Amino acid sequence: MLHDLASAWLRNLGGKPCFRIYGKAKTESDWRVIDIFATHRRDIFSSWPLWRGTCITWTSSVIAVGWDFAGALLNEQIREPASREHPVEVIGGRLHAPGRGPGTVSEVIAHECGHIAQARRLGGLYWLIGAAFTRFREGPRWRNWFENQASETGQFGGIVNGSVCDELMHQLRDL
Numbered sequence: 013m014l015h016d017l018a019s020a021w022l023r024n025l026g027g028k029p030c031f032r033i034y035g036k037a038k039t040e041s042d043w044r045v046i047d048i049f050a051t052h053r054r055d056i057f058s059s060w061p062l063w064r065g066t067c068i069t070w071t072s073s074v075i076a077v078g079w080d081f082a083g084a085l086l087n088e089q090i091r092e093p094a095s096r097e098h099p100v101e102v103i104g105g106r107l108h109a110p111g112r113g114p115g116t117v118s119e120v121i122a123h124e125c126g127h128i129a130q131a132r133r134l135g136g137l138y139w140l141i142g143a144a145f146t147r148f149r150e151g152p153r154w155r156n157w158f159e160n161q162a163s164e165t166g167q168f169g170g171i172v173n174g175s176v177c178d179e180l181m182h183q184l185r186d187l
């Protein structure tokens with residue numbers, strides 16, 4: 013309920029999503045349609061230090077990313093599309109682990125889908141717990157559980173057909 017209200021408020025602020033995706037946790041059977049909102053404040057070269065180059069799951073149906081990230085995800089998905097039959101998961105259940113390279117953009121979104129499932133389960137507590145534990149990131153300690161769980165459970169089932177906004181479609185045509 014709280015998440016529905018917050019999602020409606022964010023949609024009001026953010027306008028149209030740049031696209032929609034399918035996401036869920038491994039333990040869930042039903043796929044959920046998630047709105048991806050893009051903002052230049054989250055671009056790699058943004059002048060907003062805390063937002064720069066970051067993605068965030070705001071509610072159980074809204075993820076915010078930079079426009080550069082949204083474009084990169086679309087490009088990656090055109091080359092190697094994820095689907096609900098063949099979803100992308102975070103390899104080895106960790107985005108940052110010794111011996112592995114940086115995660116792909118699709119793996120980062122799979123991680124965010126793990127947060128979507130947490131938001132569904134935790135309701136209003138999600139924001140409190142997220143604020144307390146996100147900064148500890150992944151790791152071996154108990155305080156890393158929030159980020160570890162997102163990487164271990166999230167599944168990204170691809171971009172919803174016909175949901176890509178005009179702005180990104182234009183970028184694609186210019187490539």
Ligand SMILES: [Zn+2]
Pocket residue numbers: 123127146159162
């Ligand atoms: Zn996270």
